Amino acid sequence: MCSTSFSLTPIATIDGCYPDKFGVPRQPGLAPSAQARVTLREEFADPDAVRGLENFSHLWLTFIFHLNPSQWRPLVRPPRLGGNRKIGVFASRATFRPNRLGLSLVELLEVKVDHGVQLLIRGHDLVNGTPVVDIKPYLPWSESIPDARAGFAPAPPSLCPVTFSAAARQTLAQQPDPTTLEVLITEVLGQDPRPAYHSIKNERRYAVRLGEYDIGFRIIALTAPHQEGEERPIAAPAVEVLDITRLPSANAS
Amino acid sequence: MCSTSFSLTPIATIDGCYPDKFGVPRQPGLAPSAQARVTLREEFADPDAVRGLENFSHLWLTFIFHLNPSQWRPLVRPPRLGGNRKIGVFASRATFRPNRLGLSLVELLEVKVDHGVQLLIRGHDLVNGTPVVDIKPYLPWSESIPDARAGFAPAPPSLCPVTFSAAARQTLAQQPDPTTLEVLITEVLGQDPRPAYHSIKNERRYAVRLGEYDIGFRIIALTAPHQEGEERPIAAPAVEVLDITRLPSANAS
Numbered sequence: 390m391c392s393t394s395f396s397l398t399p400i401a402t403i404d405g406c407y408p409d410k411f412g413v414p415r416q417p418g419l420a421p422s423a424q425a426r427v428t429l430r431e432e433f434a435d436p437d438a439v440r441g442l443e444n445f446s447h448l449w450l451t452f453i454f455h456l457n458p459s460q461w462r463p464l465v466r467p468p469r470l471g472g473n474r475k476i477g478v479f480a481s482r483a484t485f486r487p488n489r490l491g492l493s494l495v496e497l498l499e500v501k502v503d504h505g506v507q508l509l510i511r512g513h514d515l516v517n518g519t520p521v522v523d524i525k526p527y528l529p530w531s532e533s534i535p536d537a538r539a540g541f542a543p544a545p546p547s548l549c550p551v552t553f554s555a556a557a558r559q560t561l562a563q564q565p566d567p568t569t570l571e572v573l574i575t576e577v578l579g580q581d582p583r584p585a586y587h588s589i590k591n592e593r594r595y596a597v598r599l600g601e602y603d604i605g606f607r608i609i610a611l612t613a614p615h616q617e618g619e620e621r622p623i624a625a626p627a628v629e630v631l632d633i634t635r636l637p638s639a640n641a642s
Numbered sequence: 643m644c645s646t647s648f649s650l651t652p653i654a655t656i657d658g659c660y661p662d663k664f665g666v667p668r669q670p671g672l673a674p675s676a677q678a679r680v681t682l683r684e685e686f687a688d689p690d691a692v693r694g695l696e697n698f699s700h701l702w703l704t705f706i707f708h709l710n711p712s713q714w715r716p717l718v719r720p721p722r723l724g725g726n727r728k729i730g731v732f733a734s735r736a737t738f739r740p741n742r743l744g745l746s747l748v749e750l751l752e753v754k755v756d757h758g759v760q761l762l763i764r765g766h767d768l769v770n771g772t773p774v775v776d777i778k779p780y781l782p783w784s785e786s787i788p789d790a791r792a793g794f795a796p797a798p799p800s801l802c803p804v805t806f807s808a809a810a811r812q813t814l815a816q817q818p819d820p821t822t823l824e825v826l827i828t829e830v831l832g833q834d835p836r837p838a839y840h841s842i843k844n845e846r847r848y849a850v851r852l853g854e855y856d857i858g859f860r861i862i863a864l865t866a867p868h869q870e871g872e873e874r875p876i877a878a879p880a881v882e883v884l885d886i887t888r889l890p891s892a893n894a895s
Binding site: 393394395396397398399400416417418419433435437438439440441442444445446447449451453455463464475476477478479480481482486487488489490492494520522523524525526527528529530531532533534535536537538539540541542543544545 | 690798
């Protein structure tokens with residue numbers, strides 16, 4: 390029985406605010422404003438199949454980390470641990486895992502059945518084009534265990550402060566919905582999306598794509614005043630948004 | 643991208659107390675005493691792959707409903723709704739779903755790496771031989787949402803009272819660990835494992851297998867005293883355990 394392999398057919402596809410892997414939050418809910426559409430593929434787009442789903446506030450999406458290679462590694466270095474401590478792949482939510490299956494809890498905003506079937510979701514962590522292989526309702530009486538012990542990841546990761554340059558502020562103000570865009574940028578960049586092994590400070594410009602925007606940013610080090618008895622000042626990373634560019638051939642959500 | 647299909651290789655197999663589908667709880671946690679071993683298959687049985695997992699109290703198992711046919715149905719009749727109301731398959735946790743993927747939150751009791759890799763779990767809802775395709779740690783800060791709205795299933799299903807016949811009591815007392823067995827029988831049968839469309843009362847003997855035991859039971863109707871102004875007495879199902887048989891060729895967990 391167990392030697393059989395099983396075939397998975399994508400039932401839906403993600404179309405949201407993350408055109409690239411870089412910048413995608415490392416868990417859903419870390420960027421609660423991030424919206425996406427889950428479009429059911431033609432053979433599954435039966436309005437009956439989602440009947441009653443609108444009465445649930447949260448959904449599980451099971452999906453494939455389709456941009457990852459199929460090889461897996463027994464040990465991974467979670468960004469949470471600074472990228473210098475290894476843990477087992479099954480003790481992590483890393484993408485380099487056997488079968489490349491991902492699992493995300495997202496908020497359901499709307500079920501649309503007028504042209505095909507689409508679910509509008511919020512607080513996701515999925516790159517555009519992600520193939521979804523299952524959709525299930527969240528059952529709080531069974532799946533909400535606030536006191537569960539969670540090893541190396543007992544709490545949400547801490548966020549960096551995010552500031553905007555004068556140029557970035559100016560572009561922001563000219564956009565159709567500056568507040569929503571500012572919140573999304575702050576949520577996404579506040580997680581310091583750089584690979585974990587980078588030092589706190591360096592001078593290079595990074596860029597992340599959010600929907601139809603290209604966001605340039607750099608990391609600056611915040612230094613606390615030198616405390617007596619400490620060898621050196623405490624430093625923490627912060628993000629400065631340098632520039633915001635609306636891309637011409639945009640196809641935003 | 644989306645038209646590709648993906649191949650899943652089972653990484654582990656379940657060996658627990660449910661040899662047959664009949665009697666398996668409809669959600670994990672409904673029979674909290676039910677234990678099982680998750681045995682990693684040889685190519686995945688690297689102790690490194692589970693390093694750090696022992697620091698988590700709860701795990702997600704993604705698995706295949708391998709005893710189900712591959713066909714799916716857009717509408718299902720959840721037992722919770724008495725089997726007479728239809729909802730969409732994606733608004734349910736039904737087994738008749740595209741890709742036949744299951745998702746269960748279980749309690750992790752122990753990680754064993756001395757001979758291969760085995761996880762001892764509790765509170766599961768998996769039939770023996772179930773192929774597991776992913777193991778992930780539970781993250782309470784992201785996945786515990788006690789106030790989530792849960793449509794037709796806002797609370798655990800109500801349980802039936804379970805009584806034991808004199809004969810069943812006698813056999814129970816002769817077993818190595820009568821208390822554990824009694825608790826497991828009560829948890830499993832308290833859910834009235836019959837298909838939902840059966841009437842409250844009928845005279846037939848049902849049997850469920852739990853580990854190395856065959857448990858015979860019947861459904862009896864509890865009737866509340868006739869209340870003034872009501873047309874007929876209120877009736878609710880209860881379970882009577884008729885007999886307990888230890889099977890000779892047992893291979894229990």
